[in-house]
Amino acid sequence: MENIIFEGELKNGQPIHMHKLTPEQLPEILSLQEQVIQALEVKERLQPLTEDEFRFILEGNGEMIGVYADGKMIAWRAMLVPDNDHEGLGRDVGVPEEEIGKVIYQEISAVSPEWRGFSLQTIMGSVLMDRVDAERYRYVCSTVMPGNIPSLKDKFRHGLEVRALKEKYGGKLRYVFMKDLQAPEQERTESREIPMDDIAAQQALLADGWVGTAMAEGGNGWFVRYER
Incomplete structure (x- = not known):
C-alpha cells in the first residue's frame, strides 16, 4: 500500500x-x-x-x-x-x-x-x-x-x-x-469547575460567554473547567 x-x-x-x-x-x-x-x-x-x-x-x-x-x-x-x-x-x-x-x-x-x-x-x-x-x-x-x-x-x-x-x-x-x-492565545482571568453531569449549569455558563478548556477527575466524578 x-x-x-x-x-x-x-x-x-x-x-x-x-x-x-x-x-x-x-x-x-x-x-x-x-x-x-x-x-x-x-x-x-x-x-x-x-x-x-x-x-x-x-x-x-x-x-x-x-x-x-x-x-x-x-x-x-x-x-x-x-x-x-x-x-x-x-x-x-x-x-x-x-x-x-x-x-x-x-x-x-x-x-x-x-x-x-x-x-x-x-x-x-x-x-x-x-x-x-x-x-x-x-x-x-x-x-x-x-x-x-x-x-x-x-x-x-x-x-x-x-x-x-x-x-x-x-x-x-x-x-x-x-x-x-x-x-491569538487568550488570557482568561476567571475559572470554574462544574460537574460533567450538571448539564444545566454548564449550559448557563456557555450562554454567558464561558468556554470549556479542560477536564479533571475528582472524588465525585468528572469535572469540566470553564474559563472566560
Whole structure:
C-alpha cells in the first residue's frame, strides 16, 4: 500500500505504519467500525458513519488515515470538509456566516478493541491536525457525548474548547468543540469547575460567554473547567 504518511512504533515495540486511506479500503473501514460498535457498553457514545458518508470523505471531501500493524488495519480517523456546515457545528459555536466555508470537522475515529491503551487516537489526531491547510480552513469543530472520557480528553489535548452543549443527531446530547487556528492565545482571568453531569449549569455558563478548556477527575466524578 502506498501513501505512507507516518511510521513509528508503539510502547510495546510494535511497528506501525499510517496511510492516507482511499475508497479501496472501505471494506476494512466498515469492518473496524462494526468491531468498535460491538465492543461498546454504551452504543450511543459513537455516532457511526454510513458507507456513503465514508465515501464522501474518501473522494476528496476531507481526509482519512489508517494505522496498520503487521499488515492489518487497527485504527482509523477522519477529517470532514462539510457541505455548507451541514451538521451545523460552525453555526452552533458562533462562526460568522461569511466564514462558514472555513469550517472543517474533526470526525469519527475507531481503534480496534485489541489495540486500546496505545494512544492511537491521539497519535492520529496530531497527524491530522498537522495536515489541516490553515490557509483554507480556520475553524476545527467536533462533537462528543458527555461521559465519553477518552474522546473528551482527546479533544482537549488537541486544543479544542467546549463552545456549546446541546442536542444533536436527532436528540442526542453533545458537547460541541471548536478550535480557531488563527486566534491569538487568550488570557482568561476567571475559572470554574462544574460537574460533567450538571448539564444545566454548564449550559448557563456557555450562554454567558464561558468556554470549556479542560477536564479533571475528582472524588465525585468528572469535572469540566470553564474559563472566560
